[in-house]
Amino acid sequence: MVVQALKDQGVDTVFGYPGGAVLPIYDEIFQQNDIRHILVRHEQGAVHAAEGYARSTGKVGVALVTSGPGATNAVTGLTDALLDSIPILVLTGQVPTFMIGSDAFQEADTVGITRPCTKHNWLAKDTDTLAETLHQAFHVAQSGRPGPVLVDIPKDVQFANGTYTEPKKADTTIYQPQTKGDIEAINELVEAIAVAERPVFYTGGGVINSGPQASKLLRELVEATGIPITSTLMGLGAYPASGENWLGMLGMHGLYEANMAMHDCDLMINIGARFDDRITGLISAFSPGSKKAHIDIDPSSINKVIKADIPIVGDVTSVLTDLLKVFKAQGKRTNKAAIAKWQAQIADWRKVECLKYVQEGKTIKPQYALERLEALTKEHDRYITTEVGQHQMWAAQYLGFEDPNRWMTSGGLGTMGYGFPASIGVQMAHPDSLVINVAGEASWLMNMQEMGTAVQFRLPVKQFILNNERLGMVRQWQELLHGERYSHSWSEALPDFVKLAEAFGAKGILCSDPDDLDDAIMEMINYDGPVIFDCLVEKHENCFPMIPSGKPHNEMLLGEANTQGVIQAGGAVMV
Amino acid sequence: MSALKIKKGSTSHSAYNLRPTFSDEPETHTLAVLVDNEPGVLARVIGLFAGRGYNIESLTVAEVDHTGHMSRITVVTTGTPQVIEQIKAQLGRIVSVHAVHDLTVEGASVERELALFKVAGAGEKRVEALRLADIFRANAVDSTLESFIFELTGAPEKIDAFADLMRPLGLIEVARTGVAALSRGAE
Known part of the structure; x- marks a missing residue:
């Protein structure tokens, strides 16, 4: 019934991870060919992938996870989608209705936990109303201000037979926001x-x-x-x-x-x-x-x-x-x-040329890396995702976007680890396009397990990592605000990204010389498969312009000069 | 509530006027929220207040339309006009919420609350408690040789006043229902 409802809603792709409480749905998925299921490596990845799919298509992205830990792992993605108004539907398995409240194995109060991080959520208690609930969920997710919705389905409700309701017969009067302006x-x-x-x-x-x-x-x-x-x-x-x-x-x-x-x-x-x-x-x-x-x-x-x-x-x-x-x-x-x-x-x-920077010597400036990436990819049918931090801001500054739905980034929640799974979702929706995740090495490691997904489903996503061996934005704030005391903001024991790529069966490219950059980027673009591009960049570059916290728009910092002590006590408490 | 010296009902804007002239003075408003009577709906409403740091002074909830599965939540809240407008808009966003009425600005309304007071004492204090209860038209619904339980219905201010009077006379426990409110007139 769940699969039928998804089909009738025009869903072609589901990102998910099986578990005890969703086995009946997985059994249905096994016996059909209309909906592709993309097996992620962590539930957070499933939700971000669904977000990437939704942002790049305008359709509702769908994720399917099991009860308990499956549901709690989905919480970050749900909150991310809530803050950025992304329409996604997360289906969670739940322990059977007669066991709810008994602290059963892999039981969590999913509806309770996700209430503040969804636009709306439902506990489906009855197979007869399940289909209508699912259709309503799609309606709520994409009407008005879009957002994430969740339907929690107990295992006995999945097993039982019931009457199916078609989408057009579902009652959508429950939610009808105003769309016409005064x-x-x-x-x-x-x-x-x-x-x-x-x-x-x-x-x-x-x-x-x-x-x-x-x-x-x-x-x-x-x-x-x-x-x-x-x-x-x-x-x-x-x-x-x-x-x-x-x-x-x-x-x-x-x-x-x-x-x-x-x-x-x-x-x-x-x-x-x-x-x-x-x-x-x-x-x-x-x-x-x-x-x-x-x-x-x-x-x-x-x-x-x-x-x-x-x-x-x-x-x-x-x-x-x-x-x-x-x-x-x-x-x-x-x-x-x-x-x-x-x-x-x-x-x-x-004329101030606020994005001006100097590329000299043998170290790649991150701005230069992005400028070259822009120059070499802008003629392509290109989609960009990002992680969160300095690289994200530089990408927004130095890459140009000509059309909507081409830029997927975690704005409101600022979720490190968003970009890689999102790029998988985008690539699923646009199999022939060039999908690049502009990343920092620290963010990227947060959901690096999804390399397995990219390789398994032959998704040629390009992971363009600006590697400064630092939590760059944290480091920048510590420099400006905390007397250059760099508390835990550098990345030690980083993996060898080329070997890491190879270990997963993907391609790794290392680039540290500005003179090699163009060739390396072309090699990345032309490789038919997932690539980890480890771009070693200047370690201490700051991201400018910057309006320090607690300052108005006309008091921007434009460069390295006079950055000490610019954030005063009032601004220091802000983030 | 009255001790907080809060200006009540001093705004002239309606719930649908999005151009208020905001002042910084906190006001107390009584909101009637019509919701689907379904599991978790109260959690959605109070979760909104808790999550966004809004005040709840009083809250009552009960089903009002059995066939239509509708419940009415009456909530008394305090905040600056900007916060009150936000509360209404945020409540309106909840999918299970059908309507939000600000009874404080949408014309005159009636507010009532029921309270039970347990008063223990002997001698003159016991007589005085009974006399005051009579003045307030409170009913004695339980009586022992050492105690009364009074039942009193009225506006929250009346309940407050009665509690203040009973305190020196041996008030040991109070139970209040919270405010129920309706707008006056035929609509």
């Missing part, structure tokens, strides 16, 4: 755009989640208004990096011109972003002179952190459609002279 507020925004002298678009993952049409409408709106646009980490690709109004990413490690524009603007148009603390910096000094419009499908995002002057609750696609309609009907009014002046100001900020 037209009065949209009119007000069009009016604000007409008079704004220094407007900026600040877009986020909501644009990606709303579907490809949202990105198309966004591009149309940006071109029609000539307003510069910046994006959060989660929203990269909604507007092309090669677009002429593109400012680059904003936030703690965002570009100088993007953050300055946010600080000095007089109209901020937030589309599908949530004023995360990585974005706002010091809230009391956040963009002090601007009127703020906020388009979000989740009413609780509005006024949560930053007060919105023009709040619009609705789906980005729907709101942008209406917004463009009104904007065109009113003659596409903008303050062209003022915006030209504003663009000139932005051009001056660009």
Whole structure:
């Protein structure tokens, strides 16, 4: 019944790991060929792989794990998906209903444990309603603000026979969020755009989640208004990096011109972003002179952190459609002279060249490695995942994304170990594409067991590890904040990554010389199979620009000079 | 509650107005939350309050529509207007929640609470306790030669006032149901 429900929901791939409490479902999987099951090596990997699948396709990703430890291992992935609004369904086995509460073998209160880290969860107690519950789970996962859902299925419910309910007969009235924006507020925004002298678009993952049409409408709106646009980490690709109004990413490690524009603007148009603390910096000094419009499908995002002057609750696609309609009907009014002046100001900020670095000598700078990776792969049908840390920020800064759903990273939760399994999920969804996980060696080791999965299923995922033998971001904070006392932030006893790859039956490439880098990257791209690319980089490089904690946008650190003591007591308690 | 000097019902915005003018003064609001009567629904609601650090001053829950499987949770909470708006929006996000009504801002409402007071004593104190109970229209629902149990229904402030009076007269235990509330009028 479970497999039938998945099939009817259009699921073609499930990431999972069997165990006692899900054996009946695995038995069903064994007897069919419509759904591929990808055996991961750890349940966390299954959930991140499902996330990678979901982020790169816009479909619901599915993971299947057993009760107890299987379920608890899924918790990190669920929380990650919750914070980044990724639609996934996790199916967990449970001990039979008559044993629930008896501390049975591999029993855990899965619904209780996962309640705060799912959008919604269910304990399926009855085989007759199981199918409907599963269809409802798919509905909840992908409607409104997407998110992870979980259905916990006791083993006796899996074994029993019951009546099957088809997807279209399932009651989805239980959850019907508002998608259409208030037209009065949209009119007000069009009016604000007409008079704004220094407007900026600040877009986020909501644009990606709303579907490809949202990105198309966004591009149309940006071109029609000539307003510069910046994006959060989660929203990269909604507007092309090669677009002429593109400012680059904003936030703690965002570009100088993007953050300055946010600080000095007089109209901020937030589309599908949530004023995360990585974005706002010091809230009391956040963009002090601007009127703020906020388009979000989740009413609780509005006024949560930053007060919105023009709040619009609705789906980005729907709101942008209406917004463009009104904007065109009113003659596409903008303050062209003022915006030209504003663009000139932005051009001056660009001249700061905040991403400049010097590549000299025989050590590879991580920025250089990414710049070469970008140059050699951007013409490919390419998907990028990342782990978490400095390499993630550099990847966001130095790689360009032309389309949505091409960039998979753990933004909200910041989960080290996300990128590798996510790359497996992406590769499953796009078997012929080039899938690269930009990683740090420490993050990568957190889910390195998934090499077995990559090799078993012949997934040619490229693990591009910027190896500085450090927890780079931790090291950077210790340098800036803790008097250069590098407490446990270096990686000792690292494996030989080439031998490690070979031990798994994959290919390993080591590169430490900038002159060899291009050839090595080409070798990685051209190898038909999983590759671990061990790129030895400068060990003490810091990631700039950086807005230190507790500082406003216009007080960025741009380079190595004067970094000592910049974070004061107030900022030091923040993360 | 009254001792906290909290301004009550001082906002003019409705639950659907997303443009409040936020002040920093905490207010007490009574929220009626209509939910599916299913296992774990109360945990979802109180888990939200605990997880996000919101206050619960009083909480009552019971099924109100058996055929429709609906329960009503009445929760009294305190926070700045921004926090109150967040609480309502966060509650609205829970899939099992059908509706959230802020009775404090959506027109006039009636609030009642039931409490049981065990008062032990002899002599003049015992007589005085009985006399005060009469003034408050509390019923004696249990009596021994050394004690009474009084039952009192009223607004939370009335319950507080009665408890204050009973304390010097031998109050040894109180059980309160928490607030139940409905908006006034036909709607």
